[in-house]
Amino acid sequence: MTPSGAALRTFFNIADTWSLTTEQAMTLLGLTSRSTFFKWKGNPESARLSRNALERLSYIFGIYKALQxxxxxxxxxxxxVRKSYKLWLFSAAGLYNALISNKIYKWHEVCLMSLSSTLSFQLLLTT
Structure with missing residues (x-):
């Protein structure tokens, strides 16, 4: 099992859970080639992910975990992910739109704000 394969399997599970279309999942992965997408989906072990792709996946995993x-x-x-909330940075656009905008700096902010909100919520529960 390669790190790229494990990361892609996790991503495809999250994409299914979030009900992402092929195009939406491709956008989150930073892909433009449908053939590469389906090759990776069919055989994640064949992928050799770039640093950019791994960074994208790390943000998605962090956001997923924070929401959980x-x-x-x-x-x-x-x-x-699909609902529009007036939370954090998203305004009325919602978390999904912040992700699909394909701006990595926004993903960093989304991930940090998700984790920050999670920690704040947990502190409220313990006090």
Whole structure:
């Protein structure tokens, strides 16, 4: 098992959970080639991910985990991606639109704000 293969398997599971279309998943991966996308999906071990792709995946994994911690019901956390909330940086656009905008600096902010909100929420529960 390669790190790229494990990362892609995880990504495709998250993409399914978030009900992403092929085009949306490709955008999050930074891909323009459908053939590469389906090759990676069919055989994740064949992929050799670039540093950029690994960075994208690390943000997606961080956001996914933060949402799971913030909203302990998995279905609520997963649905959160599609809903528009006036939270953090997203304004009315919603988390998904912040991700699909394909601006990595926004992903960094989304990930940090998701984790920050999770920690704040957990602190409220313990005090």
């Amino acid at each position: 911690l913030l909203l302990p019901k998995p279905e609520s956390a997963d649905a959160c």
